[in-house]
Amino acid sequence: MLSILVLACSLYPVLKTLCVQIHSAVTGSYVAGYHSVLLVNCPTEQTARDIGRSIMEKRLAACVNIFPRTTTMYYWNGEIRDTSEILLVCYLNFRAVHPYDIPEIISFPIDDGSQHYLKWMEDAVTDI
Structure with a gap:
C-alpha cells in the first residue's frame, strides 16, 4: 500500500x-495558474544575464526580462539594508546559479492572459 x-x-x-x-x-x-511569472533580484546585470541565459538555454522560460537598477530595502542580520539590484522576470529559476545565500525568488500564478501568448509560452518551454 x-x-x-x-x-x-x-x-x-x-x-x-x-x-x-x-x-x-x-x-x-x-x-489558471498553470504558468507563472517569477521575480528574481540579482546583484549585477551580468548575474541576471547569466541566470537568464542559463534558463533560456534549458528552455525553462519562454521569455526573460531584465530590468536595470532597482532599489531594494530589506532586513539582513538585524539591520535595514538599502542596495541597488537588477530585477530578472522569468517563468522558472533554479537556485544553483544564484550567488545569494537566500535569493529573492517569488512566483505569481497567471490567472488569465492572451490565448496566443499563453500558447506561445507552452510551445517555447520544455516540459519539466
Whole structure:
C-alpha cells in the first residue's frame, strides 16, 4: 500500500501536467495558474544575464526580462539594508546559479492572459 502511495505522489506532477494539457486541448481554454511569472533580484546585470541565459538555454522560460537598477530595502542580520539590484522576470529559476545565500525568488500564478501568448509560452518551454 505504501509503495502505491509513493508511486502516486511521485507521478502527481506528470499526471497533473497531462490532465491540464488534455483539458486545454479539448476545451481550447487556459487553466489558471498553470504558468507563472517569477521575480528574481540579482546583484549585477551580468548575474541576471547569466541566470537568464542559463534558463533560456534549458528552455525553462519562454521569455526573460531584465530590468536595470532597482532599489531594494530589506532586513539582513538585524539591520535595514538599502542596495541597488537588477530585477530578472522569468517563468522558472533554479537556485544553483544564484550567488545569494537566500535569493529573492517569488512566483505569481497567471490567472488569465492572451490565448496566443499563453500558447506561445507552452510551445517555447520544455516540459519539466
